[in-house]
Amino acid sequence: MDEKITINSNGETIDIYPRQVDISTLREKAINSVHQMLDIENIAYIVYIDDKFDDEALKEEYIGHLLAIKNNGDKILSENFQSIEWSHPEPKFRNEIIRLWDQVPNKRALLFEVCLFLRDPESANVIPVLEIEECFGDRIKLMTPTQWVQDQYTIIKALKNNKRALCLFDFEFQNSDEILGNRNGAQLAKELIEIEDLSNKVVCGIFSHKFGAEDEDDKRNEYSVTYQINKEKFYTISKSRFSFDPKIAAFSEGIKNLLLLPYVxxxxxxxxxxxxxxxxxxxxxxxxxxxxxxxxxxxxxxxxxxxxxxxxxxxxxxxxxxxxxxxxxxxxxxxxxxxxxxxxxxxxxxxxxxxxxxxSNNQTNSLRESETYITGNFVNNLHLPISNGDIFKIKDKEYILLVQPCNLALRANDDNCGKRSYDYNNALLVPLKEGAKKKLASPAIEKVVKPGLIDKVKYADFSGFKNVPLDLLDLAVFQTSGDAILDMKVEKIANELIHFPWLERYSYIYKEFAKYEKALNHFKNIRDKVGANDQDIRALKPFIYAPECLKSFKINGEDIYDFDNRVFKFKIKRVAHYKSPLSDDLLQRFMQYLSRNAFEHDFSQPSISRP
Known part of the structure; x- marks a missing residue:
């Protein structure tokens, strides 16, 4: 571990810094872990197939990278490149860097320095070729694609005593010939896997710079479909795991993923x-x-x-x-x-x-999201009843509904069909926000699960709760979009996909808003007669156009009703549902917050003088 850990203790934030460990020690640990895993799996050696093992190919990479650096207006100022004049015309510059290449005894170290300067995908493609043999010594066999084809699997057939080989194929070969043809690494892996006598003696990986570590699973699926390779027989490892991690621990983890594949x-x-x-x-x-x-x-x-x-x-x-x-x-x-x-x-x-x-792991985040939330698509397309844990977007902010489930349930018997017990109509909405983890120290803040967040948290801010009539939120049930909309031209809904008590509930809501619509029209008629600037009209306007339930959300009352089309649009939308038991626990903590005790101030404490 080479990064600090932050912990909270009794409201105090403490940073713990681990003992610094030399990079070479960490690198050795990663290399040894690969040897351990190979031993457990009875793997004799790694066979790495890459067209960059050819010396001429490395020279071309060296020239191409340095030209890219020059064209970008950059320059390498280290001792190795003191003799290079970066301002020279390209032909002369090319001759200088070729001369340097020919003179330097350790050409791989020279190219390695160039690649580290660039740190681009093409550099990631080259760095493993330069270093991997030094890391694993006799445990790794290096071959060009042409050598691999010419070998005709002799290196695999020679394995005895149930020994196996781990084969890493570069995906893209830039230096093909008549022997290799147009085949890429995935196709070479497929040919090997499909040889019945050899498939049990190998573990195959596609080792490429064409994708990052976060895209390995997607590329595995893609290659499996494109090249018709059995997905259970190969894995994908990004070269960036090796190239830009001096500890190469990420590469070791990639090897672990590959070796775990058959057992998983x-x-x-x-x-x-x-x-x-x-x-x-x-x-x-x-x-x-x-x-x-x-x-x-x-x-x-x-x-x-x-x-x-x-x-x-x-x-x-x-x-x-x-x-x-x-x-x-x-x-x-x-x-x-x-x-x-x-x-x-x-x-x-x-x-x-x-x-x-x-x-973040996108797949685990997605699964955890499915465990934690029901998406708006499901909630709204199924016309699910309003329930504790429903999340609403009001203008550009999110709120979660926290109400006892029994208070929200609609009765279905004949006498009270579509009604709640005791005509309950009060919804408590709590703001949902994202912020620094230190926010959780407040008693008014409670964490809400949100997969994928690393350096911040999602939380419910109990102190900002608001009261809203359930009449408004209930309207979201009737729209597959989840929007709280009421078309006053539709007095009754006939939709067999909506649970029948909610059809009755719609009628009750309609009757309430019919009264409000009538008041709006009367006010509009009076305003049209006396003028919008009339003193009495201006005084009454805030009360007519801005219901108390919408004021706290800063929704302009004039925007909620379309006089021409007779439609109420409340700028409220149900976007998701926070599942039980998480939503139940959040409700309980909210109730505890509301019922917290209040104490008289301690007058024995010294007062703070203010300037």
Whole structure:
């Protein structure tokens, strides 16, 4: 670890700086970790196929990089380049740098210095070629693509005693010939993988500068489709892992990902088999439920509580599928197979490479987002009822609805269909913000899960809560866009996709806003007669056009109603739902904040003099 750690202790921020470790020590640790992993996997050596191993190819890279530096108006001022005059015309400049190349005994070190100066993707393509042999010595075999083809897999066939090889193929070959043809590294890997007698003796990786570490999985999927390669048989590693990390820990981690591949794929296969069999049995159990019982659970109990029948169906399926998953894994043999796969993964994964990645993983963030939120597309297209944890965008700010679920539920019986208990109509919206982690020290601030944030947090600011009538928020249920819109030309909604108590709820909301529309029209008629600048009109205007519920959101009352089309647009939109139990916990903490005790001030403390 080479970065400080910040912790909060009793409201105080403390920075802890780790002991500085020499880069060479960290680099040695990363190299040793690769050797350890290769030993565990019984891999004799790494075979690295790259067209840059040709001396003439390296010379061309050297010339091309230096010309790029000159054309960019830059220059290398180190001792190695003191004899170069960067202002000379290109022909003369080219002769000077070629002369330098021919004179210098350690050409690879010279090119390495040029690449580090540029630090661009093309440099990333070259640096591994210059350094990798020094790192891994006899454990790595270097070959050009032509040499690989000419070898006809002899280097693989020679492996004895169940030894294997790890083959790294550069993707793009710039120096092709008749022997190689137009093939790239992915195609060479495919040819090797498809040889049945050899496929179990190799682990294949595409080692390229054409993508970054964050794009490795996407490129693996792309190459698998484009070149018809079995995705379970190869992995992609970005050259940037090696080129711009002096510790090369990122490269070691890439090798770990490659070696873990077969075991992770095996675990995935076992997992999907478990889910498939369990889901089939759960589905069969639903089929075996008697009509009377099924009707009671799905229809009658839902009607009694005002719950959408589909929600109850999903609840039932979740109960049965979880039970069947547990039943499946209770089998000792199946559980042992599962544990064995996990152990194989852990044996490799526990080897420390020294890699300290603080970048977000898009895939894990996306999965965590799915676990934490229901997107606006689902919430609004399904016309889901307003519920605790719903997130609304009002103008350009986000708010989360924090209200006891039972207070939000609509009754579905005949007498009170479409109504809430005790005609409850009060919504509490709490602002959602993003900011520094130190914000969490305040008792009025509570963290809200937001995957992907690294140096800041998302939080609910309890101190800024606002009261809003549920009449306004309920309107979002009727629009697939989630916008709070009410078309006064539509007195009743006939939509079988909306749960029927909400159709009744719409009628109640319509009646309330019909009164407001009538008042707006009367006021407009009077204003048109006496003039907009009339003193009484100006005095009444704020009360007519700006309802109290909208003032705190700074929504201009004149903008919410379209007189020509008879449409209310409240600039409120439901954008997501924060799932339970996270939203339930947030509600509980909000209630605790509202019920906090107040104490008299301590007058024994010395006063602070003010200038």
């Amino acid at each position: 794929e095996e675990l995935k296969a076992q997992s999907t088999k478990t889910f498939k069999e369990s889901n089939e049995k759960a589905t069969l159990r639903i089929k075996e439920i008697s009509p009377k019982t099924f009707n009671h659970i799905i229809q009658k109990s839902s009607l009694k509580e005002g719950i959408w029948e589909v929600s109850t169906l999903f609840r039932l399926y979740g109960i049965l599928s979880k039970e069947e998953n547990l039943r499946y894994i209770s089998d000792v043999t199946k559980r042992a197979t599962f544990n064995t796969a996990v152990k194989k993964i852990r044996d490799i994964d526990k080897i420390e490479t020294g890699y300290n990645n603080k970048e």
